[in-house]
Amino acid sequence: MDSLDLKQKKINKEYQDYANSLSPKSKVFKNCMMAFIVGGLICTIGQLINNLAKIYYGMNKEEASTITSITLIFIAALLTGLGLYEKIGKRAGAGSIVPITGFSNSIVAPAMEHKREGYVLGVGAKLFSIAGPVLVYGISTSVIVGLINCFFVK
Amino acid sequence: MSKHRMGGQTLYLTQNPPKIISRASIVGKKEGEGPLAEYFDKIIEDDLWGEKSWEKAERRMFIETAELTLRKAKMEPRDINYLFGGDLLDQIVTATFAARSLGIPFYGLYGACSSMTQTMSLAAPLIDGGYADNVLCVTSSHFCSAERQFRYPLEMGVQRPPTAQWTVTGAGGVLLSSDGKGPCITHVTTGKVIDFGIKDTNYMGAAMAPAAADTIRAHFEDTGRGPNDYDLIVTGDLAKYGRKLTIDLLKKDGYDIEDRFIDCGCEIFYESQDVHAGASGCACSAVVLAGYLLRKMEDGEINRILMASTGALHSIITSQQGDSIPGIAHVVAIEKKG
Numbered sequence: 203m204d205s206l207d208l209k210q211k212k213i214n215k216e217y218q219d220y221a222n223s224l225s226p227k228s229k230v231f232k233n234c235m236m237a238f239i240v241g242g243l244i245c246t247i248g249q250l251i252n253n254l255a256k257i258y259y260g261m262n263k264e265e266a267s268t269i270t271s272i273t274l275i276f277i278a279a280l281l282t283g284l285g286l287y288e289k290i291g292k293r294a295g296a297g298s299i300v301p302i303t304g305f306s307n308s309i310v311a312p313a314m315e316h317k318r319e320g321y322v323l324g325v326g327a328k329l330f331s332i333a334g335p336v337l338v339y340g341i342s343t344s345v346i347v348g349l350i351n352c353f354f355v356k
Numbered sequence: 357m358s359k360h361r362m363g364g365q366t367l368y369l370t371q372n373p374p375k376i377i378s379r380a381s382i383v384g385k386k387e388g389e390g391p392l393a394e395y396f397d398k399i400i401e402d403d404l405w406g407e408k409s410w411e412k413a414e415r416r417m418f419i420e421t422a423e424l425t426l427r428k429a430k431m432e433p434r435d436i437n438y439l440f441g442g443d444l445l446d447q448i449v450t451a452t453f454a455a456r457s458l459g460i461p462f463y464g465l466y467g468a469c470s471s472m473t474q475t476m477s478l479a480a481p482l483i484d485g486g487y488a489d490n491v492l493c494v495t496s497s498h499f500c501s502a503e504r505q506f507r508y509p510l511e512m513g514v515q516r517p518p519t520a521q522w523t524v525t526g527a528g529g530v531l532l533s534s535d536g537k538g539p540c541i542t543h544v545t546t547g548k549v550i551d552f553g554i555k556d557t558n559y560m561g562a563a564m565a566p567a568a569a570d571t572i573r574a575h576f577e578d579t580g581r582g583p584n585d586y587d588l589i590v591t592g593d594l595a596k597y598g599r600k601l602t603i604d605l606l607k608k609d610g611y612d613i614e615d616r617f618i619d620c621g622c623e624i625f626y627e628s629q630d631v632h633a634g635a636s637g638c639a640c641s642a643v644v645l646a647g648y649l650l651r652k653m654e655d656g657e658i659n660r661i662l663m664a665s666t667g668a669l670h671s672i673i674t675s676q677q678g679d680s681i682p683g684i685a686h687v688v689a690i691e692k693k694g
Contacts, residue, residue, distance in 0.1 A: 214553035220604070221554060221562035224597050226518045233515070282511050291513015298513050307513050315509035318409045332512065 237297030240290065244301045248274055271302055278303035282310040308332040360481075363578025365571070367481055367544040374483035374491070376690065377536035378429035381647035382417045383639070384499065384525025390625045395647035396526075397424055403500050403525065411445065414498035414527075418443070418454040421527035422494045425646075429531050436460045436531075437488040440479050442471030442495045443638050444502050444523075451494070460492065469564075469593050470547070470667030471495040472528065472642040473686040479532050480541040480688065489534045496527035497637030506557075506672060519559040521595050522631035524624060528642025530650070539653050543579060543689035547571035549669060551682040557675050561598020561621075561633060564666040567683035568594060569605035572664055575687045576611060583613045587658040590649065591685070592641035592665035593621035595634030620644035641665040650690075659692045 248270050255266040281287040287307045291298045298304055312331050316324035330337060362368045381396045388399030398420070405413040418441065426433065439460040441451030448464045455462035467474035472495045479491035500510055502523040508514055532541065550570050554563040568591045576582055583589060594602055599619040606613055620641045621634035645663060652658050670681040 217552040217566065218554060218562075221559070221565075221597070221601055224600060225559060225562070228515075228517055282513075285511060288511050288513045292515060294513070295515040304513070307511070311509040311511035314511055315504055332508070 233295050236293055237295045237300075240294035240297035241301060242297075244274070244298065244303055248301075274301070274303050275306040278306035279310045282307045283314065287311075305333060305336065308336075360484075362543075363574070365545050365548075365574045366578035367546075368579075369480055369484040369540075369542055369544065371484050372486065372534050373540040373542055373693075374480045374532040374534060375536055375538040375540050376530050376650060377533045377538045378425050378431075378531040379529065379646040379650045380421050380424035380428060381528045381643040382421050382424070382526055383643050383647075386499070386522075386629065387524055387526055387624055387643070390629065392624055392644065392648050395651055396643060397647070400525075403498070410498050410500035410504070411449065414443070414445075414450050414496055414501050414525075415453050417498070417525075417527040418450050418494055418496040419457050421496070421529045422454065422458055422492060425492060425494070425529040425531050429533070429536070431490065431531070433458055433460050436490045436492050438463060438479065438482065438491045440465055440475035440491060440493045442466055442475060444468065444497045445505060450496050450498075454494075467665075467684060467686065468667030468669055469497070469636055469638050469640060470665040470684050470686050471638045472592070472645060473663055473665040473688050474667075476530065476532065476541060476688050477544045477546060477686045480544055483532055483534050486534075491532045492529060493532065494527060494529035495638040495642045497523050497525070497639040499523045499525045499637075502637060516632055517558045518632055519556070519561065519595075519597055520632045521560055521593065521621060521634055521636035522625065523637040524593075524635045524640040524643065526637075526639035526643045528639055528644075528646035530646055539650065539690050539692045541688050542691050543575065543687075545571055545575040545578060545687040545689075547574075547664075547685040547687065549682045549684050551680050553680045555675070555678070555680045557670070557681065559597070560593075560636060560668045560681070561595040562601055563668050563670075563681035564592075564683035564685065565594055565598040565601035566605060568592075568598075568602045568664050568666045568685040569609070571685040571687045572602075572613070572662065573606060573609050573611065575662065575689070579689075583611055583616060586616065586660045586662045586689075588649070588661045589613050589617045590641075590644075590661055590663045591617075591619045591621075592667070593634070593636040594619045594666055595621040595636065597633055598666075623648070653690070653692055656692075661690050663688050663690060 252270045316328040382398040407413040442465040443450035475493035482488040550567040624635045664687045666685040
């Protein structure tokens with residue numbers, strides 16, 4: 203029985219290696235460049251909003267940061283609703299997932315999709331189905347960092 | 357041993373081989389912009405088709421395909437002994453809800469994307485054995501409903517790897533009958549569940565190729581036939597890389613099918629339509645068979661085809677728990693007689 207398993211395992215391994223050799227690799231360099239350009243562009247827009255808020259509206263650093271986040275989240279949510287964010291995401295990859303706009307997209311997308319199952323069990327229950335892990339581990343990490351800061355750093 | 361069996365996995369239908377007397381296909385907009393557009397009966401204008409949800413749109417495609425198949429044969433639901441149907445959604449709700457409207461005695465079958473030949477595999481011997489006169493086989497899938505169930509919400513901005521496939525929006529149906537005119541189903545080879553340990557749900561072609569190769573090989577061994585006995589050998593939705601893998605696996609067994617082998621997943625879209633490796637879904641082999649292949653048989657361009665719809669039998673939960681993806685393929689031989 204064991205030798206048969208081993209034989210099958212060997213066949214499987216050979217097959218998997220061959221299948222993987224056949225599959226073209228994602229274009230890592232091109233994807234990285236696109237992510238860099240789009241991600242950079244989003245951050246530049248953010249900086250622009252930030253500067254405008256400070257210079258023209260006389261906001262302090264904290265207020266300006268808040269208004270920047272809010273604006274970017276709104277724009278990403280709007281683009282998601284118009285079906286444009288997925289088109290950007292297809293090309294930009296991590297460039298549009300990592301910034302705060304990606305977080306907005308990952309909340310609005312399931313909200314739109316699950317509206318048909320009602321506002322409670324659809325939208326309500328599924329809203330964080332994709333962003334949930336980010337929140338869980340993001341908040342957990344910040345608690346740990348906060349504790350370390352509290353006890354070990356003066 | 358039953359006198360209608362050949363070898364380990366094949367039925368030989370000799371008494372009253374069922375004829376495919378009617379066929380219909382409805383597809384989505386993107387499919388309607390592909391190379392096979394002219395062969396489909398109806399192309400829906402958008403994903404919702406005026407319904408409130410994608411699931412409801414898919415259901416309506418299923419129902420209308422069934423009705424159209426019957427209408428073309430000038431039959432009513434009461435003339436049909438059985439409806440065999442399948443789809444990709446949990447609890448095969450498209451097929452069951454459609455059957456509720458159609459009012460035909462019904463068996464819902466789940467074989468993932470292998471559903472088309474799975475339904476035909478079961479319908480054919482019922483007719484050959486004299487247990488039914490008319491059996492309707494319909495399967496469907498919908499890009500949006502499948503995407504939300506198996507992957508991400510549509511509006512999520514994610515990148516798809518090159519081996520990913522695009523679920524076909526559509527429904528295809530064939531009516532098998534003991535009586536009438538049309539190509540016959542002469543052999544049915546039932547597939548085994550085969551798993552070579554592929555875990556990547558974005559590389560379904562590789563997960564299903566061993567099953568396709570296994571059932572096609574079993575068909576040749578059971579019947580004593582070879583690739584040259586068919587004008588065309590067709591698989592369901594292995595797409596570009598799965599197709600290549602199947603050719604290579606069968607070459608190892610001594611069968612060279614390359615010159616007469618097509619995969620429905622490679623036929624339905626242009627490369628410029630950005631579907632990556634190709635198409636997939638229950639509807640993929642269903643609409644290509646009902647729309648394109650049977651039409652080619654009617655026109656006399658091809659006379660004998662070996663059709664193997666292929667399915668990946670995993671669920672989200674099994675994949676998340678680290679299980680590999682089991683594959684299956686069911687084969688039917690369709691031949692024009694006389």
